[in-house]
Amino acid sequence: MPTAWVDWAAGWVEWQAEGGAADRLLNIAREQKITVWRIRQRDIQLHACCRARRYGGLRRAARRCGMRMRVVRRHGLPFFLFRHRHRTGLLAGIALSLLLIWQLSGRIWITQVQGGTDELAGQVMQVLRPLGIRPGAPLPREGTEQIRLEAMEQLPQVSFLSIVFSGCRAQVIVRPRETPPPIDTLPVHLIAAADGVVRRVVVGSGTPLVSPGDAVRAGDLLISGIREEPHATRLLTARGEVWAETRRTYRFTVPLRERQLVPEGETIYLPQLYVFGLTIPLYGSGALPPDYVVDRREAELTARGRQLPVGIRCVRLRQPVERTVLRTEEQAGQMLRRQWSEQCAALQREKITVLHTRKQLDTQEQAVCLTVECACLENIAAPAQVLKNFGKNS
Amino acid sequence: MKRGKAGLRRFEKQAALPAGFLQPAARIELCERQQAILEGCSALLCCGEEEITLKTARGAVRIRGAGLLLQVLAETEAVVTGEILSVEFV
Structure with missing residues (x-):
């Protein structure tokens, strides 16, 4: 057939x-x-x-x-x-594209680092680049084991590194090394970091001095690092959690009239063409004004969600202009609500639970203020050394 | 020679071997009435829009239909497409 x-x-x-x-x-x-x-x-x-x-x-x-x-x-x-034999440009284009495909199919087009922060990804690529893992470099024929070991030697902050090839894309998978917490050797008390009413006490080691329902002030001893035994007094590192209901007050202010530097002035575009790791600036070499605001834009070419090794990066510089921003009370109120929700998210990140709140919105001549009084449930236990010169005296 | 072929055929039957295991045999595969694939045909005897006849080792196969087209004719294979009405050995 x-x-x-x-x-x-x-x-x-x-x-x-x-x-x-x-x-x-x-x-x-x-x-x-x-x-x-x-x-x-x-x-x-x-x-x-x-x-x-x-x-x-x-x-x-x-x-x-x-x-x-x-x-x-x-x-x-x-x-x-045969029909297009006189169109040399077309035939040359076909031949060139075939040559390019043949040449480039044996090279790395894109490198991607997975896992870890952007900073770690930068460090990993800095090490891998001289070892031959970079856009434009030929695909390694003898496998990546040797490269992987050499990179691991140079990157003590990485606990795992693997290089996987998917066609012409090199994917580097890394896991940052997690440093274990330092072993506590000094005797430590746990004291209250804020005023509050104790709701729950969890003791890991040490002598608890408060119980649920007790009111404590900032600096009060919560869990002692001294344990009295029948024939001796032992100094140890107190560990535990003391969850208490605390009071917090937040005040947010948004002015109704404000002078701001807005990047709305003259705009300078600095386009760059990148091809297989090579960056070609498409602008002159004149000195750039220092007070301009940098706005980086990257127009990356993608195919099926994968970045291609060719594209244009454009850095946009915008001149800041001083402008007077006028806001209505409603707009100011919206900004205040946004600020409060951001504060709530920050509290949540610190493992502080907001139990209940009382909000008060005041409109003054030039600004709108939001005062939030809230009751929170948080761990107020903070470490404090038993003896300041314990290490030196012993 | 004929006796030899008949003997092989008889042995195939007695040994419960699939037909065409020991000697070449024509195979016809029909896909509804739209396509017929013939393997083991040795010559084209007739080719028309209403009838296509092909020679096989054990006689001729006549395909009747409407708008018949000999899609492929290779050394031992033929593919017939169109509105197939009947396939018969003649």
């Missing part, structure tokens, strides 16, 4: 034969191992297709059968190239 692509690459012809014995011609073709397809016989005409290379043999056979053959249509790459 002829496949369409192979036929197209080899070139095929649609032909028509008239008179004589069509069946005999087809049988001769079969005997000569000439594959013929789309055979249709109408009256004395026989229409069919065959490979361009085999047409000559078929024509000779047709003459023996008393038939006259003629080509109706030509298809495929050889005929396409």
